[in-house]
Amino acid sequence: MSPEETILFLENSTPNEIYKFFESKNKYVFKLKHPLIQKFIKDDNKLVLMALAKFSLDFETVKYLYANSKDTAIRVAALSNDKQFFDLMFHTFPGTPIIKEVKEFISKASYSEFKAHFQNKNFSESQIIEFLEKKSPYEDIEDEKYKAILLCLLNNPNRLSKYDIGNMPEDGYTWYENNKVSELFPEVFKKYFPKSLYDLNKLIDV
Structure with missing residues (x-):
């Protein structure tokens, strides 16, 4: 998928689909300030945030989720991120x-x-x-x-x-x-x- 198609796909996907996308060695680096990432953070879906914490290729996003989450599972996911x-x-x-x-x-x-x-x-x-x-x-x-x-x-x-x-x-x-x-x-x-x-x-x- 092109970057545009990827964004459209993620905007219209279920939390499970989003998780599987980030888990599957995607090649796109979505920065913390990207509107899509900001939308995911605002929506506050735990499974989506765990996907970002564990699999994101942008370390600023990983650090943000660790620092701003009170959910242990999300913090653990961020600490285990080895994609950097x-x-x-x-x-x-x-x-x-x-x-x-x-x-x-x-x-x-x-x-x-x-x-x-x-x-x-x-x-x-x-x-x-x-x-x-x-x-x-x-x-x-x-x-x-x-x-x-x-x-x-x-x-x-x-x-x-x-x-x-x-x-x-x-x-x-x-x-x-x-x-x-x-x-x-x-x-x-x-x-x-x-x-x-x-x-x-x-x-x-x-």
């Missing part, structure tokens, strides 16, 4: 944490919000390393929350070793960071969960 090129909530491009915002998020977020954020593939190796080494803004997290985030990171794709001799990245630093995460994570995890045997893909309580 390295963009991540509470970080400036390319991955520098906004200290105050990260600390505020950790102090107030629910566990479902933790999962969405820390399992987002854009929460990269460098950010995992900062967390594991307790660098700012992760230096003073209370133990229970730190453990909760560790559990979330188990399912972050950047937590696992990705490379071997026949499959190396183009630059050495990418390999270095990924290798460091795969070595450091088990050590930190064992420190906080000493009664669990850690394997790369599973936990076995003993």
Whole structure:
């Protein structure tokens, strides 16, 4: 469909159809100020707003929905949005944490919000390393929350070793960071969960 046909389609679609459209890897970037997006926000249909939060290619729209929604499901959808090129909530491009915002998020977020954020593939190796080494803004997290985030990171794709001799990245630093995460994570995890045997893909309580 052309841009004009796409807009006409979305203007006359049901919430389910709108959700499926944004879910299906659409190629159009609708900016936050676009009249169609403003209409969707004004209409306040939860399913449509979840579609925008989770699948929008415009990060300003995602951030707006997170900041202005009191609905946990929409906030979780926004935190899980990984359609951006390295963009991540509470970080400036390319991955520098906004200290105050990260600390505020950790102090107030629910566990479902933790999962969405820390399992987002854009929460990269460098950010995992900062967390594991307790660098700012992760230096003073209370133990229970730190453990909760560790559990979330188990399912972050950047937590696992990705490379071997026949499959190396183009630059050495990418390999270095990924290798460091795969070595450091088990050590930190064992420190906080000493009664669990850690394997790369599973936990076995003993």
